Amino acid sequence: MRRKMNGADYAIHAVLLLLAFMMILPFYNVVITSFAHPSAVAKQSFYLIPTSFDLSSYQMVLQGSYIGTAYLNSVIVTVAGTIVNMLVTTCGAYALSKKGMPGQRIMMSGIIFTMLFSGGLIPYYLTIKGLHLINTMSVMILPLAVNTFFLIIMINHFRSIPPSLEESAKIDGANDIFILFRIVLPISLPTMAAITLFYAVARWNEWYHAMLFVMEPEMHPLQLYLREMLMDVTKMARDDMSATMIAQLSNTYPDGMKMASVIMTMAPIMLVYPILQKYFAAGATLGAVKE
Structure with a gap:
């Protein structure tokens, strides 16, 4: 039933609008600054109020010799x-969600241990080197x-699926692989879509491992390429520059290039997100609470 708005409702709406404005304003500033x-x-x-339209920041970013290769590398890393x-998360979660699995408690303890402790950078580097990566x-x-x-979220979600579904499939002769890909995953699309989006964003933003372990510039992803470009431009802006350099950089500046880089790196994810949005709200909390 509808009811009239009272003072508390107006106050709540005002606070929510203020929070929404505070979240939108930085993104708005990034967009207009990149074109200023x-x-x-x-x-x-x-x-805050755009008074000019200039594409020099984007032109400066796109003039890089490896920009196309860096974009392709990021796409390959994201998709693969x-x-x-x-594949690893789904198969591992399905196996660990089965009660009575031998060594299940030991494996879960080892998984949780990795969330709390790390071996350090030097052992990690030696491991990567030993694997020839x-x-x-x-x-x-x-x-x-x-x-x-x-x-862990996937494990809890798979445990929430009624065991009778799998038992009836096993009576009909289905094996675990058939049950996983033909029964379990189709009814887990919200959770799968949400986790896929999180993974895709993390892979698209990957630059740390490339910085540590990849020396060839043509193999660098987009984020590392833009980071190195911005560092070079910032260094030139701070150091004494010749008249030729000043003329080349007269229509751009480091902050504008930073904003243009942010827009270029956000655009692909912003295009993918609406496709998965209908699954995201439902999948973000599925498996998070174990009943």
């Missing part, structure tokens, strides 16, 4: 990495094959 001329930004203490993530694309995929938090 440096002189227009300098005239305002906080660039997400497939590996979902140095300077390969696989180093951005295989060491990150599973996220323990998402694995």
Whole structure:
């Protein structure tokens, strides 16, 4: 039933609108700053009202010799990495969700242990080197094959599925692989979509492993490529520059390139998110609470 709005309702709506405005404002500033001329930004203490339209920041970013290769590398890492993530997480969670599995408690203790403790960077580097993953694309995929938090969520979700579904399939002669891919996964689409989105975002933003283990510039992902470009531009802006350099950078500035880089890296994920949005709200909490 509808009821009239009282003072508390107006106060709650006002607070929510204020919070929404505080969240939207930084993104709005990033967008308009990426398309602004440096002189227009300098005239305002906080660039809020766009007074110019300039594409020099995007032109400066796109002029890089490896920008196309870096984009392709990020796409390959995202697609291949997400497939590996979902395959390992799904199969591991399904196996660990079965009660009475030999060594299940020991394996779960080991999984939780990795969430609390790490071996350190030097042992990690020696492990990667021992696996011959140095300077390969696989180093951005295989060491990150599973996220323990998402694995636990999937385990709890699979445990919430009624055992009678699997028992009836086994009576008809189905094996575990058939049950997983033909029965369990189709009814787990919300959870699968939400975790797939989280994995895809993490793989798209991957740069740390490339910085540590990949020396060839043509194998760097987009995020690492843009990071190195911004560091070079910032260094040039701070150091003494020749007249030629000043003329080349007269229509751009480091902050504008940073904003343009943010937009370029966000765009693919922003295009994918609406496709999975209908599953995201339901899948974000499924498996999070064990009854």
